[in-house]
Amino acid sequence: MTARRTGVFVCHCGTNIAATVDVKRVAVEMGQEEGVVFSKDYVYMCSDPGQSSVIKAIQDNQLDGVVISCCTPTLHEKTFRDVSTEAGLNPFRCEIANIREQCAWVHSNRDEATEKALKITTSAIRRVQNNEALTPIGVPVTRRAMVIGGGIAGIQASLDLANAGLDVVLVEKQPTLGGHMLQLSETFPTLDCSQCILSPKMVEVSKNKKIKLLTDAEVTEVSGFVGNFKVKVKQKAQYVDPELCKLCDDCTHVCPVVVPNEYDQGLTGRRAIFIPYAQAIPASFNLDEKSCLGLNPVVCGKCADVCEAQAINYDVKPKTYEEDVGAIVVATGFDLYGLENMGEYGMGKYEDVLDGLAFERLCSASGATGGHVLRPSDHKEPKEVVFIQCAGSRDPENHCAYCSKICCMYTAKHAMLYKHHVPDGQAYIFYIDIRSGGKGYEEFVQRGMEKDGTVYLRGRVSKVFEKDGKIKVMGVDTLAGRTIEIDADMVVLALAMQPSKGTADVAKTLKIGRDKDGFLAEAHPKLRPVESVTAGIFLAGAAQGPKDIPETVCQASAAAAKVIQLLSKEQLEHSPAVANVRLSHCTGCEMCVDACPYEAISLTGGGKAYVNEVLCEGCGTCQATCLRAAIDVKNITQLQIFDMINASIGG
Amino acid sequence: MVDIVNIRAHAKDLLEKGTVKMVLGYQRGTAGVLAEPAFITDAGQADHLVWDPTCVQNLALYLVNEKKAQSHQRDPDTRPIAIIAKGCDSRAVAVLLQERHFERKDVHVIGVSCGTLGVVDKNKLSKALNGRVATKVEPHGTDSFKVTTAEGFVDVAAADVLADRCLECACAYPAMHDVVFGEKHEDRGYPARFTALGQLEAKSEDERWAYWEGHFNRCLRCYACRSVCPMCYCPECVVDSIELMVDPTTSADEKANRIKWIERSAVASENSMYHLVRAIHLAGRCIDCAECERVCPVDIPIRMLNNKLEKEAKDMFGYEPGLDPELPSLVASFRDDDPNSFIR
Structure with missing residues (x-):
């Protein structure tokens, strides 16, 4: 059906548009376009009087299509479609002509910008005149959520969701919950013990009947759509039954294998059967199949022999779970930028050059040295320690361009903790500048300088090397304008944070985007910070960008709130602007099937393409792929595109 | 060397057994030296088949036409069609399979290798013959043709009369076939693709x-x-x-x-x-x-x-058409390791 009574509403957006585009002229000229019966301009169309005037115009003039010439549809398309509905017009007969972001803001010549605004608006008029009146598709909701990642972000999100009455599946790759936070000793700025504040939450997760915890598990496949995802989770073989394991530790005494303990950043060793931390949840020993002497055939078997509880079974197989969930929170966390990347700082070759997490393990009472700060090389107490900030951060030429945000604070904390452990020691911190924004953060840094005598040196370290049992640090103090050489006993690098290793794979599996640095991309940097670009998938924690614990917890709760909001509905509405097959032209070549990013298209028995409207997001990839013009997206059909091109080129 | 006798015997065998409903091939043309498409449905006519450097047409077109015709028939004969395919033609069949125009079981590919030669370009040939009219073109050795004219035999260098595409051909040997006649030659000694x-x-x-x-x-x-x-x-x-x-x-x-x-x-x-x-x-x-x-x-x-x-x-994109019917087509495929940096 072709609309014959179109209304055009041109917004000034204050001076945002009006300064560059002659909005009055646009309104007048559009009023003369074919099929346009009403046209006006207004200073803020999105304001309440602006919206009311649209409603009134629709009703007074029996408009059957409206074009709002204003800002981007991502901002106000919904506003004006709601306005249309209120006025009794099908919302899909309202289109936005973007004359702000795509015109006024990017041009300076008023005449040319006005010409362009005229073309943009005309093309939207041509489009709306062939828009169908559509009805949203109703989709049922699975009131269950999945959280991927069992660090503090995942724990917080899971607890919030479970406490709101939703069933939660929490998937963690490691054998225990806790993530990196469990490795930390004390946390800034209050210096409370990390494990002491985290472990109650971990216990809460394990006790909560609403939470199904899958550790040692990874998401392998996701299908479906918002409200109705189907997720396949693969869990590694659980050779030690957590229900039966009594934590007696007999097994580790007989295990003949010793490998570096990754939970202690390799500072200590562990057995092939081990428990990552005393506080581990699930509270159970684990058998690491990679380092075990051999499970198939069983070549050792000592641990099973001594296990009185008979908790060890070598014949257990990996399990695959299929979970139906309505929403997913991704909280896959961070990893440190590897020491091996820091050529100027020894590439991880020097034992006494540590990363921040290793230093945490040295300070931690449950760590490698029982809470004594000792050099890894000779187990002596280091008397001079150099901390280097921005190791790998803020260095677009060689490493990561971004600021890792938390290093200023944790380095200040490290220096402070060091001084508490070694009162006669001296801590030096090389920094570019100190970023201590946050409640109590600046005071914390000042306290380190004043009370604990931390010496801050503004400048970069050019080289670190080992000489005569010392770590020589060559740097420059740019404030004093002199070069500095320190014979340190130990060097701690505040390495950049980067998305955890699994993040890329998870993003691919879930079909969510990543930013230029590999962190998960939020839908809008300001207004939709916990949503991914894919509906129903939310982000929390350091996988989205470097952040500290308070911020992570904040974001996790925010993501949980979004999930609760989503799953509180009985039914979801799915956009009806979906792909539509012209059966007469379809040859069944399957190109659209291959091209569809949402797996929404399949071939029917008759060899024609079929669109699952619930899966289709209306992205138009199929439309662009089809050589035969046999598939169209509703309300942006080939005919409409043709009319729009003609309008744009003045045809 | 491809001996037409073998192709004829194979075609005859297929038709006699009734495993295919038709053999698409070439027969002597009635207008000029070029061979013309032959649609053999009767084993007795298999001897009409020819194979020489004048078999220029890509017969895959007729598979498409047959498919279209079939869709209008009330009770179509769904047996496969055999097609005599040069290297390039076999790639066309592969692309059609890739696009699900028909299924692999619907076609029996009788591959023929062009060896070190290929097919002639009619214009180049008449130019080379300088006014004389060719009545027959046969391969002669690995790099020339023996051309029969009313005035007698002429030996013409292949490089002078081969079709442009044959000069740059990288698939003179059919990549996909059910049966193949002729040998594979790695180095054909012509200009690069x-x-x-x-x-x-x-x-x-x-x-x-x-x-x-x-x-x-x-x-x-x-x-x-x-x-x-x-x-x-x-x-x-x-x-x-x-x-x-x-x-x-x-x-x-x-x-x-x-x-x-x-x-x-x-x-x-x-x-x-x-x-x-x-x-x-x-x-x-x-x-x-x-x-x-x-x-x-x-x-x-x-x-x-x-x-x-x-x-x-x-x-x-490192994409070459017609080599693997299982691959998604160029415009519909996406690779994570795509060299274009805007994709991630």
Whole structure:
């Protein structure tokens, strides 16, 4: 059906548009376009009087299509479609002509910008005149959520969701919950013990009947759509039954294998059967199949022999779970930028050059040295320690361009903790500048300088090397304008944070985007910070960008709130602007099937393409792929595109 | 060397057993030296089959036509069709399989290797013969043809009369076949692939524009290129509909609102639009059989357009059409390791 009574509403957006585009002229000229019966301009169309005037115009003039010439549809398309509905017009007969972001803001010549605004608006008029009146598709909701990642972000999100009455599946790759936070000793700025504040939450997760915890598990496949995802989770073989394991530790005494303990950043060793931390949840020993002497055939078997509880079974197989969930929170966390990347700082070759997490393990009472700060090389107490900030951060030429945000604070904390452990020691911190924004953060840094005598040196370290049992640090103090050489006993690098290793794979599996640095991309940097670009998938924690614990917890709760909001509905509405097959032209070549990013298209028995409207997001990839013009997206059909091109080129 | 006797015996055997309903091949032509397509359904006619350097046509077109015909038959014979396919033709069959035009079981590919030779270009041949008329062309050794004329035999160097595409051919041996006749020769000693294209690309933008404008100006829009192309099987051509596809599902709106991307008139602007859109629609599908160029009555070098896109696809995406029917097609595929940095 072709609309014959179109209304055009041109917004000034204050001076945002009006300064560059002659909005009055646009309104007048559009009023003369074919099929346009009403046209006006207004200073803020999105304001309440602006919206009311649209409603009134629709009703007074029996408009059957409206074009709002204003800002981007991502901002106000919904506003004006709601306005249309209120006025009794099908919302899909309202289109936005973007004359702000795509015109006024990017041009300076008023005449040319006005010409362009005229073309943009005309093309939207041509489009709306062939828009169908559509009805949203109703989709049922699975009131269950999945959280991927069992660090503090995942724990917080899971607890919030479970406490709101939703069933939660929490998937963690490691054998225990806790993530990196469990490795930390004390946390800034209050210096409370990390494990002491985290472990109650971990216990809460394990006790909560609403939470199904899958550790040692990874998401392998996701299908479906918002409200109705189907997720396949693969869990590694659980050779030690957590229900039966009594934590007696007999097994580790007989295990003949010793490998570096990754939970202690390799500072200590562990057995092939081990428990990552005393506080581990699930509270159970684990058998690491990679380092075990051999499970198939069983070549050792000592641990099973001594296990009185008979908790060890070598014949257990990996399990695959299929979970139906309505929403997913991704909280896959961070990893440190590897020491091996820091050529100027020894590439991880020097034992006494540590990363921040290793230093945490040295300070931690449950760590490698029982809470004594000792050099890894000779187990002596280091008397001079150099901390280097921005190791790998803020260095677009060689490493990561971004600021890792938390290093200023944790380095200040490290220096402070060091001084508490070694009162006669001296801590030096090389920094570019100190970023201590946050409640109590600046005071914390000042306290380190004043009370604990931390010496801050503004400048970069050019080289670190080992000489005569010392770590020589060559740097420059740019404030004093002199070069500095320190014979340190130990060097701690505040390495950049980067998305955890699994993040890329998870993003691919879930079909969510990543930013230029590999962190998960939020839908809008300001207004939709916990949503991914894919509906129903939310982000929390350091996988989205470097952040500290308070911020992570904040974001996790925010993501949980979004999930609760989503799953509180009985039914979801799915956009009806979906792909539509012209059966007469379809040859069944399957190109659209291959091209569809949402797996929404399949071939029917008759060899024609079929669109699952619930899966289709209306992205138009199929439309662009089809050589035969046999598939169209509703309300942006080939005919409409043709009319729009003609309008744009003045045809 | 391919001995036609073996091909005939194989075709006869297939037809006698009834495993195929038809053998698509070549027979002696009635107009000039070139062989013409043969549609053999009777084992007794298998002896009409010929194989020589005049078997220029890409018979894959007839698989497409047969498929179209079948869709109108009430009780179609669904047995497979056997097709005599050169290397290039077998790639066309592979692309059609990739696009699910028919299934692998519907076709029996009788591959024939072009060896170190290929097929002749009729224009080059008459030029080489200098006025004499060829009545027969046979391979002679590895690098020349023995041409029979009314005045007697002439030996012609293959490099002088081979079709342009055969000179640059990288698939003289059929990649996909059920049975194959002839041997594989790795080094054929001709120019590398895209040599002719490279010469055209080396020209300045103005020169190239003048070159194409001159050619497009002469286009009659007879659509011979489209009709002969096995990949141009769409029920309705997007860019220029001379046959509108209307069936019971076609709505009145659709009938009323046919898009006219280009005008009917055969003028340079519309002609170039037609050729460019056709070339783009053949990207990753054209297997360089060059039939479009051969049938063009005004000698537009259409092959160069398709060649250009073939080269782009190879350079940018490492994609070569017609080698693996299982691969997704170029325009529908996406690789995580795509060299374009904007994809992540």
